[in-house]
Amino acid sequence: MSRWETVIGLEIHAQLATSSKIFSGASTAYGAEPNTQACAVDLGLPGVLPVLNTEVVNMAIKFGVSIGAEIGKRSVFDRKNYFYPDSPKGYQISQLELPIVGVGRINITLQDGPNEGQPKTIGITRAHLEEDAGKSLHEAFPSHTGIDLNRAGTPLLEIVSDPDMRSAKEAVAYARKIHSLVRYLEICDGNMQEGSFRCDANVSVRPMGQTELGTRAELKNINSFRFLERAINYEVERQIELIEDGGTVAQETRLYDSDKHETRSMRSKEEANDYRYFPDPDLLPVIVTDEDIEIIRNNLPELPEQKCQRFISDLGLSDYNAELLTSSRELADYFETALALAPDQSKLLVNWILGDLSGALNRSDLDIQSSPINAAMLVTLLQRISDNTISGKIAKEVFEAMWQGEGSADSIIESRGLKQITDSSAIEGLIDEVIAANPNQVAEFQAGKEKMLGFFVGQIMKQSKGKANPGQVNQMLRDKLKA
Amino acid sequence: MTITIKQLQKGLADKQFSSVEITQDYLNKINQKNIDLNCFISVTGELALKQAASADAVIASGKGSVLTGIPMAHKDIFCTDGVKTSCGSKMLDNFIAPYDATVIEKFNRSGTVMLGKTNLDEFAMGSSNENSFYGSVGNPWDTSRVPGGSSGGSAAAVAARLAPGATGTDTGGSIRQPAALCGITGIKPTYGRVSRYGIVAFGSSLEQAGPFAHTAEDCALLLQSMSGFDPRDSTSVDQAVPNFSVDLNKDIAGLKIGLPKEFFADGLDSDVATVIETAISEFRKLGAEIVDISLPNMGLSIPVYYVVAPAECSSNLSRMDGVRFGHQCENPIDLEDLYKRSRSEGFGEEVKRRIMIGTYALSAGYYDAYYLKAQRLRRLIKQDYVKAFEQVDVILCPTTPEVAFKRGEKTDDPINMYLQDIYTLSLNLAGLPGMSIPAGFSQSMPVGLQLIGNYFEESRILNTAHKFQQVTDWHLKAPEVK
Numbered sequence A: 001m002s003r004w005e006t007v008i009g010l011e012i013h014a015q016l017a018t019s020s021k022i023f024s025g026a027s028t029a030y031g032a033e034p035n036t037q038a039c040a041v042d043l044g045l046p047g048v049l050p051v052l053n054t055e056v057v058n059m060a061i062k063f064g065v066s067i068g069a070e071i072g073k074r075s076v077f078d079r080k081n082y083f084y085p086d087s088p089k090g091y092q093i094s095q096l097e098l099p100i101v102g103v104g105r106i107n108i109t110l111q112d113g114p115n116e117g118q119p120k121t122i123g124i125t126r127a128h129l130e131e132d133a134g135k136s137l138h139e140a141f142p143s144h145t146g147i148d149l150n151r152a153g154t155p156l157l158e159i160v161s162d163p164d165m166r167s168a169k170e171a172v173a174y175a176r177k178i179h180s181l182v183r184y185l186e187i188c189d190g191n192m193q194e195g196s197f198r199c200d201a202n203v204s205v206r207p208m209g210q211t212e213l214g215t216r217a218e219l220k221n222i223n224s225f226r227f228l229e230r231a232i233n234y235e236v237e238r239q240i241e242l243i244e245d246g247g248t249v250a251q252e253t254r255l256y257d258s259d260k261h262e263t264r265s266m267r268s269k270e271e272a273n274d275y276r277y278f279p280d281p282d283l284l285p286v287i288v289t290d291e292d293i294e295i296i297r298n299n300l301p302e303l304p305e306q307k308c309q310r311f312i313s314d315l316g317l318s319d320y321n322a323e324l325l326t327s328s329r330e331l332a333d334y335f336e337t338a339l340a341l342a343p344d345q346s347k348l349l350v351n352w353i354l355g356d357l358s359g360a361l362n363r364s365d366l367d368i369q370s371s372p373i374n375a376a377m378l379v380t381l382l383q384r385i386s387d388n389t390i391s392g393k394i395a396k397e398v399f400e401a402m403w404q405g406e407g408s409a410d411s412i413i414e415s416r417g418l419k420q421i422t423d424s425s426a427i428e429g430l431i432d433e434v435i436a437a438n439p440n441q442v443a444e445f446q447a448g449k450e451k452m453l454g455f456f457v458g459q460i461m462k463q464s465k466g467k468a469n470p471g472q473v474n475q476m477l478r479d480k481l482k483a
Numbered sequence B: 001m002t003i004t005i006k007q008l009q010k011g012l013a014d015k016q017f018s019s020v021e022i023t024q025d026y027l028n029k030i031n032q033k034n035i036d037l038n039c040f041i042s043v044t045g046e047l048a049l050k051q052a053a054s055a056d057a058v059i060a061s062g063k064g065s066v067l068t069g070i071p072m073a074h075k076d077i078f079c080t081d082g083v084k085t086s087c088g089s090k091m092l093d094n095f096i097a098p099y100d101a102t103v104i105e106k107f108n109r110s111g112t113v114m115l116g117k118t119n120l121d122e123f124a125m126g127s128s129n130e131n132s133f134y135g136s137v138g139n140p141w142d143t144s145r146v147p148g149g150s151s152g153g154s155a156a157a158v159a160a161r162l163a164p165g166a167t168g169t170d171t172g173g174s175i176r177q178p179a180a181l182c183g184i185t186g187i188k189p190t191y192g193r194v195s196r197y198g199i200v201a202f203g204s205s206l207e208q209a210g211p212f213a214h215t216a217e218d219c220a221l222l223l224q225s226m227s228g229f230d231p232r233d234s235t236s237v238d239q240a241v242p243n244f245s246v247d248l249n250k251d252i253a254g255l256k257i258g259l260p261k262e263f264f265a266d267g268l269d270s271d272v273a274t275v276i277e278t279a280i281s282e283f284r285k286l287g288a289e290i291v292d293i294s295l296p297n298m299g300l301s302i303p304v305y306y307v308v309a310p311a312e313c314s315s316n317l318s319r320m321d322g323v324r325f326g327h328q329c330e331n332p333i334d335l336e337d338l339y340k341r342s343r344s345e346g347f348g349e350e351v352k353r354r355i356m357i358g359t360y361a362l363s364a365g366y367y368d369a370y371y372l373k374a375q376r377l378r379r380l381i382k383q384d385y386v387k388a389f390e391q392v393d394v395i396l397c398p399t400t401p402e403v404a405f406k407r408g409e410k411t412d413d414p415i416n417m418y419l420q421d422i423y424t425l426s427l428n429l430a431g432l433p434g435m436s437i438p439a440g441f442s443q444s445m446p447v448g449l450q451l452i453g454n455y456f457e458e459s460r461i462l463n464t465a466h467k468f469q470q471v472t473d474w475h476l477k478a479p480e481v482k
Helices: A054-066 A168-184 A225-244 A290-298 A304-315 A319-325 A329-341 A346-364 A375-386 A392-403 A409-416 A424-437 A439-446 A452-463 A470-482 B005-013 B019-037 B045-060 B102-110 B152-159 B176-182 B216-226 B270-285 B296-319 B335-346 B349-362 B368-391 B414-419 B425-430 B458-471
Strands: A004-015 A078-081 A091-094 A104-109 A119-131 A135-137 A146-148 A155-161 A197-207 A217-222 A252-257 A262-268 B040-043 B071-075 B113-118 B165-170 B185-188 B208-213 B256-260 B289-293 B394-398 B434-442 B445-453
Touching (some): A004 A168, A078 B296, A091 A119, A119 A168, A155 A168, A168 A225, A225 A252, A319 A329, A329 A346, A346 A375, A375 A409, A439 A452, A439 A470, A452 A470, B019 B152, B071 B152, B113 B152, B152 B165, B165 B216, B208 B216, B216 B434, B256 B270, B256 B368, B270 B458, B289 B368, B296 B425, B434 B458
Parallel strands (some): B256 B394
Antiparallel strands (some): A078 A091, A104 A119, B040 B113, B185 B434
């Protein structure tokens, strides 16, 4: 066991899924031509003023009540002052002293360590609202930097955890849990590639048993869960090596480079800005009443933990399967859409969704939303198993073809001639052929060697190219051999 | 000779003259006198005549409102679509806003005519109009003296009869002090009464726009047009705007006027004090009850103001970084060089001083001692007024401790310059409405009297001022400008 304990806290920036910006009416849609979605307010022209988009407050409260947090009845926007070309006003509007969401918590399932599989509660220090900056485009123009202010003023909810995580896997489990929650709540699209969900990790190490925290490094530029795990593991190793070699960890911001798989220093604390926070005099404090909070609480969608419990108690799913299915809202939605079409097939659906479908998605690195096989298509396939059109084994072949885009289950069964043979005279013919061709094996069976039955079934299925109904084959074969 | 907006309005309605005629007349006067006074940064003659012509058409069609066709000057701090908004700074010498400030939009809707944009202390920081990139402004009563600031250009233009009315902004006295020094009437409304959208920001929690004119009656008309909730300004107040003109003639017998002893103490010029005393006796004659009051924390206003206003300005002016608009230095070697040189070259001395003060006051380790403490003391100042208004209806005091001083006299002494606003600053800290009206002369220069009202009681001070102007003619005295 390591002498070192890892301590991780995450700062997650979730872009709130509003159609307009936090302080202006400009659109937040991703991918537009540079600077076409930046109005005078976003450009920070002289004389313009911010006006709060109240939708962001509702979204933040939704998140807050979902993590059992105290909601700030009076929260205040502050100015964080610093110069940078993609920060057009020379300050970012954020919340420092009085955030909209106070202390809360969320449960994760441990993914490693001695308590693997056990639940753990991760504390959430706070979540506050702020505006995003624009983008600096360093590559597009030789010897110049381009500025795109389309993203400037996009609403962000910054969710700050307590330093409660003890491994990279634990940090990923927490990040996934938050990711799943904000998508369940429909307050963030969660797209990590487009930067709608960004994780910064505060990482430190300390000798086992020490209560005082070690000096932390803040890791930035992490745009996938895989990179989050890797970046933390790299950083932990770097810090341990550094300390064991007699060095000390510097408090600094480090950039994760996924190509080189390393973290490198971006700026040290000495160079860090003094942000000169003060309350923004252009914005009034946000006042939230108990009634506002209750209305939002009463209109919350079913949260992942509630859904998971329902799957266990109402559908009789195992804890493990229920948790997997509810790990993302889209996966749970897929399952529930399918279940609505085939209400008595929950077990079969779970097996296929968590088995073949998840496997195929993983291999192709696809989300459930991008699955080439939608819920209705999968249900049709499973119905062809239960109505004996095809066997479970043939179904795998049909699934593969559907995945490749060859069409619906029925059209594939039809065109490939995979329809199961259920005609008893045809099956009888096959049985007769096999019995006639294998007299020795018949004798062995009749002498009491029961397991020879398997041999015959195998031969018959082979003859039928897998299409004979295995149940019928079994029954009829037994009758014939015993006759 | 003084021609009021009220008179112009009547002349237009009676077809004695057209808006084009009076606009041309004002433009001619500006053309003659602006060279000496330097009160305009931009004169928008062509636009003015076009607006006047359409105003005439509106009047002819019978659809004119009270201000249709009235020429005006606007402080060059209000963004005007397509017309340079310099804010008196080299930094914005090339800045043309693609939008109108709400105040400008409202005046356009009222059908007023914009003669041009007036000179001011750079970014409204100053009390003498000597901090302008476009040069200082002469006081029409004596061009060797300052007109006050920061809205010195607007005040001088109205005093010199180059415009019958003008807009200003008041962050610490920038409407009232130049109105006093130039012998005209000016009002700063309650914080939140007028939208700040499109006003280049200096001290966001302090500033309000307001009008200058010759009379309280004209100020009421102009303020009416400027006021009202604006969804683009979160600090504008969503409250019905009363008709400021209806109560102008209300009898002020029995009105309780408070005289804060702190504003009649050391530092007040004795001649100015005498003028104010005489004015007070006029109010007595009108039946007002004069009450001695105390505002014990007023001594804090200058130190509190010079923490809060610079703190806000240091942040508000950060957007002037040479990146997207405004002055950009030549051939920057890197980003830091771009920032440093663009800002060093673009800003004047007073602006730099306040950015430095404000940056310091907000810095880690000093924030609590300066900014936070200033905000606490600001509440004490406000409380003084809240208590005072439990006893009195209106508070009266001099607008400034002395009459207009000589150009150059205080430029090397910022503290002395800051003291010019000693009677005006506290209203901005408290958010109260206040106005300055002409009350007499000292050393042949006008003396201003300040009337302070309770929150959203602009009508009451306008009424008090109007009654005074009915029995005096100080506001009608015009300087002889060569």
